[in-house]
Amino acid sequence: MMKAEQIMTKEVVTIQGSATVADAVKLMKDKQLRALIVEPRSATDPYGMVTETDIVYKVVAKFIEDKIEVAREEARAICAAKGATSPECAAAWDVLEELQAEAAHQRSKKKVKSSL
Amino acid sequence: MMKAEEIMTKQVITIRGSATVAEAVALMKEKGLRALVVEPRTETDPYGMVSETDIIYKVAAFGHDPKQMRVYEIMTKPCIVVNPELGVEYVARLFAQSRIRRAPVIKGGLLGIISVSDILRKSDFVEKPKSNFLLYCDENPNAPEARIYED
Numbered sequence: 001m002m003k004a005e006q007i008m009t010k011e012v013v014t015i016q017g018s019a020t021v022a023d024a025v026k027l028m029k030d031k032q033l034r035a036l037i038v039e040p041r042s043a044t045d046p047y048g049m050v051t052e053t054d055i056v057y058k059v060v061a062k063f064i065e066d067k068i069e070v071a072r073e074e075a076r077a078i079c080a081a082k083g084a085t086s087p088e089c090a091a092a093w094d095v096l097e098e099l100q101a102e103a104a105h106q107r108s109k110k111k112v113k114s115s116l
Numbered sequence: 117m118m119k120a121e122e123i124m125t126k127q128v129i130t131i132r133g134s135a136t137v138a139e140a141v142a143l144m145k146e147k148g149l150r151a152l153v154v155e156p157r158t159e160t161d162p163y164g165m166v167s168e169t170d171i172i173y174k175v176a177a178f179g180h181d182p183k184q185m186r187v188y189e190i191m192t193k194p195c196i197v198v199n200p201e202l203g204v205e206y207v208a209r210l211f212a213q214s215r216i217r218r219a220p221v222i223k224g225g226l227l228g229i230i231s232v233s234d235i236l237r238k239s240d241f242v243e244k245p246k247s248n249f250l251l252y253c254d255e256n257p258n259a260p261e262a263r264i265y266e267d
Binding site: 021022025026028029034052053055056057058059060061 | 204205208209211212217232233235236237239241242
């Protein structure tokens with residue numbers, strides 16, 4: 001049976017975890033790679049990896065967090081205009097809570113699934 | 117927002133479901149592709165797709181002989197398809213929700229294939245990130261919240 005080392009791609013590019021996603025995208029485009037290795041920061045630190053799927057799933061499609069931000073601003077504005085005890089104000093906060101629940105649900109789903 | 121058709125790969129290779137996996141592998145290697153589209157056999161038949169992941173997970177991983185296995189045994193059919201007018205950010209969201217990485221672009225017939233690589237390499241999400249709020253303003257230019265932000 002052939003071994004991993006016989007067919008692996010030897011040209012590996014690493015990136016720091018603190019780099020921006022824009023830096024990672026640029027590096028992937030320049031080097032024609034679909035994944036970058038995140039080097040351990042210390043001897044006990046594990047290896048990491050960032051893939052183009054990570055970027056597309058989590059950055060390009062990043063809607064929900066923005067939605068929450070918009071809903072929060074809206075709720076504040078409505079409550080300021082209609083009064084903190086008004087039904088409109090309560091409804092606006094309900095919308096925000098639903099979004100937050102959805103986001104929490106998505107996060108908990110993500111934990112069990114691998115990005116690959 | 118950029119559309120799927122602006123960044124899709126137009127060079128698409130199709131294969132019959134009855135072809136062997138070995139034929140699919142040869143075609144992928146020759147054309148440098150990660151997936152092949154399985155064309156519908158009739159007007160009511162759906163599109164399908166066979167990817168390198170299908171071949172590695174379902175054939176190579178078990179030591180099966182690719183010459184003895186057929187594409188229909190490992191393909192995904194029906195597969196999720198994308199409309200050419202769908203915005204790239206919506207394609208990304210569709211992919212994330214359905215845990216897929218590529219889909220054929222269909223309207224009337226097969227126009228191309230769009231993958232996470234196309235989105236990463238050809239879309240403008242780095243230069244022009246679109247928050248949900250900006251998308252909302254795009255879609256509802258007459259909303260009062262959107263008008264505030266007009267130049």
